[in-house]
Amino acid sequence: xxIIFRRTNCIPFRHLLRNYTWEKVIMKEELMxxxxxxxxxxxxxxxxxxSIFTPELNELARxxxxxxxxxxxxxxxxxxxxxxxxxxxxxxxxxxxxDQMKEMFEKEKVRLINAKGEKHGTMxxxxxxxxxxxxxxxxxxxxxDGRHAKVQFTKDWKLDARRRDLTINSMFLDLxxxxxxxxxxxxxxxxxxxxxxxxPAYRIREDYLRILRYFRFYGRIxxxxxxxxEFTIAAIKENIHGLEGxxxxxxxxxxxxxxxxxFAKELxxxxxxxxxxxxxxxxxxxxxxRFKTVSDGCKQNNFSLQxxxxxxxLLKNEDDVLQLxxxxxxxxxxxxxxxxxxxxxxxxxTTDALKFYKRILMHAKGKPEHMKTYICELLKxxxxxxxxxxxxxxxxxxxxxxxxxxxxxxxxxxxxxxxxKKLKDIWLDKNFEMNAExxxxxxxxxxxxxxxxx
Numbered sequence: 001x002x003i004i005f006r007r008t009n010c011i012p013f014r015h016l017l018r019n020y021t022w023e024k025v026i027m028k029e030e031l032m033x034x035x036x037x038x039x040x041x042x043x044x045x046x047x048x049x050x051s052i053f054t055p056e057l058n059e060l061a062r063x064x065x066x067x068x069x070x071x072x073x074x075x076x077x078x079x080x081x082x083x084x085x086x087x088x089x090x091x092x093x094x095x096x097x098x099d100q101m102k103e104m105f106e107k108e109k110v111r112l113i114n115a116k117g118e119k120h121g122t123m124x125x126x127x128x129x130x131x132x133x134x135x136x137x138x139x140x141x142x143x144x145d146g147r148h149a150k151v152q153f154t155k156d157w158k159l160d161a162r163r164r165d166l167t168i169n170s171m172f173l174d175l176x177x178x179x180x181x182x183x184x185x186x187x188x189x190x191x192x193x194x195x196x197x198x199x200p201a202y203r204i205r206e207d208y209l210r211i212l213r214y215f216r217f218y219g220r221i222x223x224x225x226x227x228x229x230e231f232t233i234a235a236i237k238e239n240i241h242g243l244e245g246x247x248x249x250x251x252x253x254x255x256x257x258x259x260x261x262x263f264a265k266e267l268x269x270x271x272x273x274x275x276x277x278x279x280x281x282x283x284x285x286x287x288x289x290r291f292k293t294v295s296d297g298c299k300q301n302n303f304s305l306q307x308x309x310x311x312x313x314l315l316k317n318e319d320d321v322l323q324l325x326x327x328x329x330x331x332x333x334x335x336x337x338x339x340x341x342x343x344x345x346x347x348x349x350t351t352d353a354l355k356f357y358k359r360i361l362m363h364a365k366g367k368p369e370h371m372k373t374y375i376c377e378l379l380k381x382x383x384x385x386x387x388x389x390x391x392x393x394x395x396x397x398x399x400x401x402x403x404x405x406x407x408x409x410x411x412x413x414x415x416x417x418x419x420x421k422k423l424k425d426i427w428l429d430k431n432f433e434m435n436a437e438x439x440x441x442x443x444x445x446x447x448x449x450x451x452x453x454x
Contacts, residue, residue, distance in 0.1 A: 033198035035158065035182045042186075044177040048081060052090065053175075056131035060092075061175045067104050069096035071135065072157075072172040078179065079168050082189055092135040093172060095155045098123055101135065120151060139163070141206060158182045165203055165210045166217055167195050193229075194218045200235035208242030212254035215271060219261035226266060236274050243279040251280055252328040259307035265295035268310070281327025286314045297383045308334040309377045312341045333370060340374040341381060354390055355428065362396050362424055399424060400436035409443050415450050422446045 052073075064071040071094045077087035094101070101123045105112055113132065114124045121137035138160040139151040154160065157172060157180065164170040167185035179186065188195050194217050196203040196210075204210050214236065218228070243251065258267050268291075277286065291313045298305055308330060315321055321338045324330075330338070349356035357375050364371035372391060379387050401423060403416065410416050423439050423446070 031198075033162065033183055036184070039158070039180040039182045040178050041181045042179050044081070044173070044179065048084060048086060049177055051086065052077075052081075054131060056127040057090075057133070057175075059127050060125065060133055060135075063104060063108055063110070064094065064096070067096070067100075069094055069100065069104075070174075071096075072174045072180070074136070074172050075164065075169050078171040078173045079185075079189065081173065082171075082179070082186065090133070092133060093138055093157075093160060094135050095138055095157075097121075097137050097153055101125075101137075121153060162197055163206075164197055165207075165213055167197050168217065168221065170197050189221070192221050192223045194221050195229065196232060196235075200232045201239060204235055204239045205242065208239065209246050209250055209254060211236050211240065211243060211274075211276075212251065212258065212271075215267045216254055216258050216261065219258055219263050219267055222263070225263040226270070228270070233270075233274065240275045241279060243276065248281065248328040252330065255280070255328075256307040259310045260304075264310060265292060265299075281324045282314065283316075283320045283323055285316070287316065288314070290314075294381045294383075298380055301383075301385050303380050303385060303388070305380060306334070306337060306373070306377055308338050309341060309381065312338040313381060315342060317342060336370075337374050337377060341378050344378055345381075353384065354387055357387065357391055358394055358396070359425065359428055361391070361394065362428055363421065368396065397432050399427065399439075400434075401439045405436075405440070406443065409440065410447055412447075412451075415447065418450055419443060419446050422450075 061071065071092055073081075074091050074093040077090045080087040096104070098118050098121055102112065105123070105125050110125045110127065111129070112123060113126055121139050123135050124132050125135065126132050137153045138155060138157060139153050140159050141163050142150050142152045161170040161172070161180075161182045167183045167188045169185070170181075170183055171185045172180040174180070183197050187193075194214060196214070214232065258264060258271075261267075269288075272286075272288075291310065294305070294313045295310065297303075311324065312321070315324070315338070318339050321335065321342065325335050325338075344360070347356075357379070361368065361371055361375060372394070375391050376388050379385070379391065399420070403420065406419060406423075407413060407416060410419050423442060426442055427434055427439060
């Protein structure tokens with residue numbers, strides 16, 4: 001693929017994506033990668049394959065056959081079935097154009113939903129008013145800007161397979177069980193190899209997010225953490241700057257999956273080696289050693305972490321979290337979890353550690369289940385694994401004394417919050433075994449101490 005930029009001013013290369021405007025780029029004719037002369041490699045006839053057929057899928061197949069159009073399962077679902085995994089989603093490809101599908105479904109009174117995908121060739125029929133199917137016309141990319149592509153429809157299954165990212169995602173499965181594999185994806189799957197279709201640089205420049213998809217599928221497929229194809233890694237390093245033009249939401253969606261899969265530590269370090277850090281919002285001076293220590297400790301003790309917790313271990317403070325959040329657009333839960341872990345990282349309880357963390361949980365604002373997760377993530381990072389289960393099963397009961405009752409005994413209502421906090425601390429120290437009457441007896445002393453301090 002040839003990428004063309006229109007020059008706007010003279011700037012360093014690393015800022016090209018930010019300061020140059022994209023033009024439509026006509027895809028350069030790429031040499032056809034090595035392919036099979038006969039793409040049908042096997043025919044499936046097993047319980048897993050048959051389990052995907054619902055009455056609605058059978059009806060969809062009948063319609064396409066009646067109108068003499070081909071339809072096949074495409075991409076990831078084929079890969080999963082060949083790995084003996086039941087797919088969660090089925091995507092379909094067809095040689096029928098969107099207009100032909102629309103005409104067919106209108107004749108058969110099948111409702112179409114989600115018209116947004118139509119310009120890219122995707123139709124979504126709802127069969128029997130029960131099940132939706134995404135069916136996409138075979139296509140090739142004619143223009144790209146590294147994020148989006150303009151497509152041209154085709155009837156050539158091989159050309160559609162060639163435009164896909166990885167060989168293991170480029171296979172088709174017809175509804176009679178025949179597997180079509182043009183570019184040796186089946187072989188790569190058997191060898192647990194993650195390989196781009198054709199030239200990796202071409203595939204990456206069509207959509208720079210494929211860099212992260214490569215690492216994500218490496219974590220799902222590969223058996224060893226550092227068995228990369230160096231030609232592929234070289235192409236990634238050459239094109240890593242393209243991630244600067246990809247939205248933070250798309251980047252974090254892929255990276256979170258990497259951090260939730262196998263080899264989370266090794267893949268992240270390899271991504272850093274490829275130069276990803278400055279294009280995804282990470283600050284300088286990352287705490288790589290802490291990230292390694294925490295990752296190794298959790299793996300050795302069979303604990304998993306939230307994806308955002310791994311990233312927090314790389315950061316120094318809350319300002320770093322805000323900088324990264326600005327780029328990757330975390331959820332409020334993820335942002336606050338990162339804040340919490342870094343805020344309490346240096347705290348070292350000197351006596352009863354379990355009571356220390358229970359006190360944090362007891363005084364927390366917001367959803368108790370969120371705070372419990374935050375504390376458990378922190379404990380796993382600090383390798384206090386024995387406390388994790390204790391916090392997970394901790395239930396903070398309701399304080400026996402209500403604010404209404406206390407307001408009658410606290411003359412200065414501005415002190416009410418502080419009095420409740422003190423009562424909760426006393427209650428925790430007594431393992432939540434004091435009743436309302438016993439707690440109320442503490443109120444005059446607490447009020448007196450607060451008045452003396454003020």
